[in-house]
């Protein structure tokens with residue numbers, strides 16, 4: 001098949017690598033080669049991304065920057081320390097560049113519609129833009145959280161390991177992800193647009209030399225609401241069709257899993273759609289759980305079963321997400337926990 005891939009993030013780069021083995025593939029990326037950047041905090045679970053690296057003959061260990069041991073989470077004045085199971089920061093940019101090595105990529109090519117690619121006469125065009133540039137817009141359920149992030153250099157880093165602060169109103173969070181040699185990604189995302197203020201507050205408190213600022217929104221709308229996945233010759237993959245875990249804004253591994261499904265079902269795109277919906281069905285539960293939290297409307301009757309489903313998922317999948325969720329892998333100050341429980345109880349309607 002003659003295939004065009006638009007977007008050289010993690011989805012597009014993986015697909016370029018895998019599909020070029022049996023097909024004639026050309027890729028397009030809006031950034032010029034020397035200005036290409038992966039806007040992301042570069043956190044992932046090492047044992048889960050390893051498989052995708054192996055498929056592309058890339059050793060993930062060579063790209064790991066920091067191996068996490070503990071995550072400190074601050075929420076409403078409460079500090080929770082969780083044991084980590086394989087959460088790392090890695091050189092995502094180097095990783096995706098290695099996937100693309102030796103393959104046909106046209107950099108500095110901003111593609112806005114299927115029409116822009118007409119002269120290539122592709123049999124299939126893959127929308128791996130994250131933004132969903134070539135597919136119809138999502139009207140009803142779209143949810144994109146604006147984010148901002150700095151690469152920061154510290155003489156004396158304020159934290160040794162991963163740190164996250166849940167923002168007031170529970171509508172987003174701030175992250176500090178250590179990279180290497182005193183460098184960290186410091187960023188925040190907030191539905192209510194308090195992300196910039198949160199990051200500036202962090203700098204006022206902890207200092208640091210800002211090296212580079214990036215920003216983009218992350219889509220939390222699950223695949224079910226990102227349909228259609230296909231239009232004309234175009235098929236979507238990755239964040240373009242909502243493969244981001246809504247609770248964490250974690251999209252690297254889900255996007256690779258989605259891309260792998262596309263490779264497997266390239267000759268049957270209806271089956272691809274069914275498999276994506278099945279694989280990411282739980283993201284709808286997370287979305288339904290989050291929306292009332294974002295609106296500040298928590299109802300005991302509506303939220304109880306959703307909360308139970310979400311927490312049991314996190315509990316059962318702690319190895320997948322790399323973060324300990326069982327009582328034995330977390331430590332919380334009991335007094336702060338009691339105060340927090342009372343404050344939530346006061347807000348809940350029966």
Ligand SMILES: Cc1cc2nc3c(=O)[nH]c(=O)nc-3n(C[C@H](O)[C@H](O)[C@H](O)COP(=O)(O)OP(=O)(O)OC[C@H]3O[C@@H](n4cnc5c(N)ncnc54)[C@H](O)[C@@H]3O)c2cc1C
Pocket residue numbers: 006007008009010011012028029030031039040041042043044109110111112128129130131133147148149187216217218237238239240243244249250251252253255
């Ligand atoms: C600030 C931030 C931090 C994040 N941190 C993490 C994290 O630590 N861990 C994690 O798992 N997930 C994280 N995510 C989510 C994760 O980065 C994405 O969900 C995932 O990378 C999506 O991959 P993708 O290939 O589908 O899209 P993208 O990574 O967005 O790649 C899309 C590519 O398409 C290109 N493109 C876009 N439009 C066009 C066009 N018109 N023409 C040509 N090219 C185009 C872009 O330049 C880009 O290279 C983060 C997201 C944000 C915004």
